[in-house]
Amino acid sequence: EPQTIEGKKDLTDHQNQTAYDIVPYTTKETTPVNAGCVATKTSQRRQSSQEELPVQEAKQSTRTLSNNWLSSRQYHNTSISHRNTMKQFLLATLLTAISASEYPTVNADYIPTIRSLDDLPYDANDHLATHVFAYPSRCSSVVSYEHRIYSNIFHHKFVSLAGEALAAVFGHLNSDHLNDDDVSDCMAVCLEKGTPKSVVARPLPHRYWRNGAVDQDGKGNDIEQMSLVDFLYSDGCGKVEYGMVSYHTQPVVVYWIDEKNGEKVFNAKLNPGERSTNFITTFIGHTFEVYDTQPNDDALQNKMIFKFTVENNGIIGIGNHDQPKIPKESVAQEVKRTLISEWVRHSKVKRTFSSLGFDKGRLPNDLYASLGSYYYNNRYPPHVVLEEWGSHKGVFVNYWEADVNFIQIPWELKRRWQGRLKELVEAWTGVELETTDMYGMREYTKGARLVTHVDRESTHAASLIVNIAQENVTKPWTIEVGLDVACC
Numbered sequence: 001e002p003q004t005i006e007g008k009k010d011l012t013d014h015q016n017q018t019a020y021d022i023v024p025y026t027t028k029e030t031t032p033v034n035a036g037c038v039a040t041k042t043s044q045r046r047q048s049s050q051e052e053l054p055v056q057e058a059k060q061s062t063r064t065l066s067n068n069w070l071s072s073r074q075y076h077n078t079s080i081s082h083r084n085t086m087k088q089f090l091l092a093t094l095l096t097a098i099s100a101s102e103y104p105t106v107n108a109d110y111i112p113t114i115r116s117l118d119d120l121p122y123d124a125n126d127h128l129a130t131h132v133f134a135y136p137s138r139c140s141s142v143v144s145y146e147h148r149i150y151s152n153i154f155h156h157k158f159v160s161l162a163g164e165a166l167a168a169v170f171g172h173l174n175s176d177h178l179n180d181d182d183v184s185d186c187m188a189v190c191l192e193k194g195t196p197k198s199v200v201a202r203p204l205p206h207r208y209w210r211n212g213a214v215d216q217d218g219k220g221n222d223i224e225q226m227s228l229v230d231f232l233y234s235d236g237c238g239k240v241e242y243g244m245v246s247y248h249t250q251p252v253v254v255y256w257i258d259e260k261n262g263e264k265v266f267n268a269k270l271n272p273g274e275r276s277t278n279f280i281t282t283f284i285g286h287t288f289e290v291y292d293t294q295p296n297d298d299a300l301q302n303k304m305i306f307k308f309t310v311e312n313n314g315i316i317g318i319g320n321h322d323q324p325k326i327p328k329e330s331v332a333q334e335v336k337r338t339l340i341s342e343w344v345r346h347s348k349v350k351r352t353f354s355s356l357g358f359d360k361g362r363l364p365n366d367l368y369a370s371l372g373s374y375y376y377n378n379r380y381p382p383h384v385v386l387e388e389w390g391s392h393k394g395v396f397v398n399y400w401e402a403d404v405n406f407i408q409i410p411w412e413l414k415r416r417w418q419g420r421l422k423e424l425v426e427a428w429t430g431v432e433l434e435t436t437d438m439y440g441m442r443e444y445t446k447g448a449r450l451v452t453h454v455d456r457e458s459t460h461a462a463s464l465i466v467n468i469a470q471e472n473v474t475k476p477w478t479i480e481v482g483l484d485v486a487c488c
Contacts, residue, residue: 110151111140111158111159111160112159112160113137113159113160113161113162114134114159114160114161114162114165115161115162115163115164115165115166116163116164116165117164117165117168117169117197117200117201119165120132120159120165120191120200121157122197125376126196126197126198127193127194127195127196127197127373127376128191128192128193128194128195128197128200128373129193130155130156130157130193131154131155131156131157131190131191131192131193131237131284131312132156132157132158132159132190132191133153133156133157133158133159133188133189133190133191133232133237134158134159134160134161134169134188134189134190134191135160135161135186135187135188135189136160136161136162136166136170136178136186136187137160137161137162137166138177138180138181138182138183138186139160139183139186139187139188140160141183142183142186142228143158143188143228146227146228146229148229149228149229149232153232153238154232154237154238154283154284154285155284155285155311156190156232156237156238165201166178166179168201169189169191169201169202170187170189172202173187173208173210175187184211185210185211186210186211187208187209187210187211188208188209188210188228188231189203189207189208189209190203190207190231190232190236190237190238191203191207192207192312192313192369192370192373193311193312193373193377194312194372194373194374194376194377195369195372195373195376196368196369196372196373196376199365199366199368199369199372200369201365202365202366202369203366203369203370204218204366204367204369204370204416205217205218205219205366206234206235206236206416207236207237208236209226209228209231209236212225212226212227212228213225213226214226214231214234214236217419218366233283235281235412238283238284239281239282239283240281240282240283240284240310240312240313240314241279241280241281241282241313241410241411241412241413242279242280242281242282242310242313242314242315242316242410243277243278243279243280243314243315243316243408243410244268244270244277244278244279244280244288244290244315244316244318245270245273245274245276245277245278245315245316245317245318245385245408246270246271246272246273246276246290246317246318246319247272247273247317247318247319247320247321247322247385248272248292248305248318248319249272250272250292250293250294251269251270251271251272251293252269252270252290252291252292252293252299252305252306252318253266253268253269253270253290253291253293253299254266254267254268254269254270254278254288254289254290254291255267255288255289255290255291255300256282256286256287256288257286257287257288257289259285259286259287264289264300267280267288268280269293270318273388274321274388274406274408277315277408279315279410279411281412282310283310284310284311284312285309285310286309286310287307287308287309287310288307288308288309288310289304289306289307290304290305290306290307290318291303291304291305292305305318306318311377312373312374312377313374313377313410313413314374314377314378314383315378315383315407315408315409315410316382316383317381317382317383317384317385318382320381320382320385320386321385321386321387321388322386323386323389323390323399323400324389324390324400325400326395326400328400331395331398331400334394334395335395335451338394338395338396338451338453339451339452342451342452342453342454345454345457346454348457349454349457353428353429353430353431353462354428354429357481358481359428361424363424363466364420367417367420367421370413370416370417371417371466371468372468372469374407374409374413374441375407375441375468375469376469378407379407379443379469383407384405384406384407384443385405385406386399386403386404386405386406387399387404387405387406387442388406389404395451396450396451396453397448397449397450397451398447398448398449401447401448402444402445402446402447402448402449403445403448404442404443404444404445404448405442405443405445406440406441406442406443407440407441407443409438409440409441414438417438418435418438419435421435421464421466422435424464425462425463425464428462429461429462433461433462436459436460437459437460441468452480465479
């Protein structure tokens with residue numbers, strides 16, 4: 001509390017530790033305050049305009065996401081920071097007009113009926129093995145009637161639900177007709193690939209459709225009217241956010257491949273580095289090719305260096321970051337200077353919200369399902385890359401000794417996570433907060449450590465760390481919150 005260091009330190013004997021620093025919140029006041037477990041840093045975003053290009057029968061508008069991480073980059077995993085005044089950016093949208101006549105429509109006779117969630121398709125790790133489009137079995141005729149819905153749309157497995165599975169997935173919607181044959185109250189849901197089995201029955205609210213509408217926040221505050229077809233084309237189902245970060249030696253050019261005619265449609269030009277990360281909105285199943293910009297002016301005349309097909313919300317690295325090498329003899333003094341500096345900074349914190357200074361709790365199932373599936377679907381290269389460290393970020397993490405991996409998160413999904421997490425922090429602090437940042441996801445591997453530190457006083461009044469996954473941990477992962485301890 002007063003005169004405390006708020007920080008966290010990792011042990012050196014854990015392996016593949018992933019946490020998610022969800023984070024800094026400031027009050028509506030201007031007085032710097034701090035409370036509880038801290039978050040990470042503030043990110044500044046610089047909008048980069050890009051020429052608008054026609055794609056099929058739709059327009060493509062592009063938002064280049066520029067993460068200008070501040071020099072005081074500190075600690076743990078994913079941190080979320082939110083501001084109500086956060087700039088909104090346009091996302092690149094790739095729409096493909098698909099003629100329904102080219103695909104088989106849904107035949108209810110061939111759609112399996114699931115009565116237990118154990119019968120859904122899971123992988124060896126008990127995560128959903130594919131995207132699933134599910135609906136009550138009594139609503140099969142409603143789905144079959146829509147000729148624009150075809151089998152396996154956006155690689156979703158179609159299933160109808162009955163019995164225990166129906167109650168588990170739709171029971172919270174309080175339908176009076178859940179178990180009868182009345183089709184006047186029909187529902188559907190898209191279950192995301194990679195979701196842990198333990199929370200598969202409860203996706204985020206925007207993944208539910210009911211009688212021509214989607215309740216975006218699950219509270220009735222943002223109800224959007226849409227047809228069942230529109231729902232399948234929305235970010236509740238087939239539309240996803242996908243990011244690209246390049247570590248190629250020179251700029252690269254990205255093209256979307258039109259599946260109808262094989263045409264390569266310009267999407268983006270990427271400069272190397274995290275700050276030039278580009279997120280777009282696209283659809284599951286869309287394919288992209290990445291070309292070098294040298295030696296020819298026309299990138300399509302150069303070497304294709306990467307090709308990928310979008311399978312879910314995600315990020316992909318084109319190459320990987322090369323960490324700078326630091327002479328070990330210079331590190332000890334720099335770490336000591338950092339600790340002294342952090343000790344001085346902690347005295348600036350004058351206001352707190354609780355007698356203990358931190359708390360521990362459990363995420364709501366739907367929020368954990370979304371966070372968990374995103375990490376699971378992006379946990380291996382080329383989706384996960386080395387986090388960029390160096391003299392501009394300091395020595396808070398021992399990147400010269402152990403790998404610290406990084407999975408960037410997309411903007412719209414981040415916005416949804418931020419809103420839900422802010423509610424948890426406000427309930428703890430008892431005051432209205434403003435979201436200021438969210439960073440991550442960061443993955444620590446064996447031998448990694450994090451220097452005890454203080455977060456940014458002007459933005460990190462209250463923070464969250466979310467532990468998303470752990471593998472092969474030999475000892476419990478410990479977070480240390482310093483309370484008036486001797487320094488240095």
